[in-house]
Amino acid sequence: MSSELSLAVVGAGPVGLALALHAARALPDAHVHVFDARPADLDVSRDPRTLALSLGSVQEFERLGVWPAIAPASTAITAVHVSQQQPALLLAGLAARLRLPPPELLLTAAECGVDQLGAVASYGAIVAPLQAAWFEAVAKEPRRLSARFGTPVAALKATPAGVEVDAGIAEHHDLAVVAEGGVFSAQARKALVHDYRQTAWVGQVTLAEPADPARAGTAYERFTPHGPAALLPLSPQGGAARAALVWCVDAADDPVLGLDDAQRLAVLNQVFPPRVGRLAAITPLKRFALGLNAERTLVGGRGNEGGAGQGRIVRIGNAAQTLHPVAGQGLNLGLRDAHALVAALQSAQGRGADLGAALKQVEWQRAPDRWTLIAATDFLARSFTWQLPGLASARGLGLAALQALSPAKRLLARQMMFGWR
Secondary structure (H helix, E strand, O other): OOOOOEEEEEOOHHHHHHHHHHHHHHOOOEEEEEEEEOOOOOOHOOOOOOOEEHHHHHHHHHHHHHOHHHHHHHHHEEOOOOOOOOOOOHHHHHHHHHOOOOOEEEEEEEHHHHOEEEEEHHHHHHHHHHHHHHHHHHHHHHOEEEEEEEOOOOOEEEEEEEEEOOOOOEEOOEEEEEOOOOOOOHHOOOOOEEEEEEEEEEEEEEEEOOOOOOOOOOOEEEEHHHHHHHHEEEEEEEEEEEEEEEEEEEEEOOOOOOOHHHHHHHHHHHHHHHHHHOOOEEEOOOOHHHHHHEEOOEEEOOOOOOOHHHHHHEEEEHHHEEOOOOOOHHHHHHHHHHHHHHHHHHHHHHHHOOHHHHHHHHHHHHHHHHHHHHHHHHHHHHHOOOOOOOOOHHHHHHHHHHOOHHHHHHHHHHHHHHHHO
């Protein structure tokens, strides 16, 4: 593989920009070009979408030098509380008879020996510093790096020696990495597709009481008969605690659609456990269809069949796998994809190996992490649609068992923070 690798990154979201910044530093002779349809002068910092970052993702942004700019607008996650609403009567009766604690799981940063399990930040608070860092890098090395903003990529065509990128003018590159995101309903279908027929309602809530410092960094996940609901901690406002809400329900029998804000608050106060506190206000909610849309492998895939260069198109992040938000790990998985790809390219240059060998290494290296998370989120998402006797009891018993088994809790926490390593 030539040290003067030409790399095209399609998509300037958090995953694409993190990949470009890492590649520019780790591959000092490589030419890196970032393409995105949005104009360069668009103020991305105002994008309010909430993203959950694992500790591994926080550390990746620290390595890239952008975390100091993200941190002030972020909220640390110091604990994760998972519980089940209205356990089945069998489980409730058994728990009362045996004097067992309720079916819940609590993971804390302290018991894992870290300061935080992760962090919460808006899309804009993450992308704006990454974009600024990329523009700065381009200004320093314009002969090697470029930012092609306002330039949508119409097509990618595999060639025997690489990839032809059509962005108004056809350009040839050794490797193209697609890192575009998008929601499930708007994406082209990949190799593995399943519509969960669920709707995610997203927005923010405010608690009535002043923020409790002891619980200010707790993220809550609640399993309900309709689907999972989650609250992610946000910085207090006016002394009151705030949280980002993700509320997943059955799309065919949507219990949220016909409610006004007061009714939605009343329902949510019944959904979440008392330890959350009383929810006092809610912002207008937006809804999104949920589904699984994944490639079988990062290398090759959709729109990349035939030709000797078919393995020169790589998809990472949401371009490779769009998951159900039940675990909140989609962005973290994409950042691990990006890191592994650059590490493989760097290692291959040091060995004098060819590009195909490096990409094959990424394909095999990333498979366990990808498929563990794809399978876990798919199983959980589908389980809320199964009408099986005792399923709620089994789920509750599983939470209680995890809470009682410290080694299992630590293993789960490590998976959440760093993925499969």
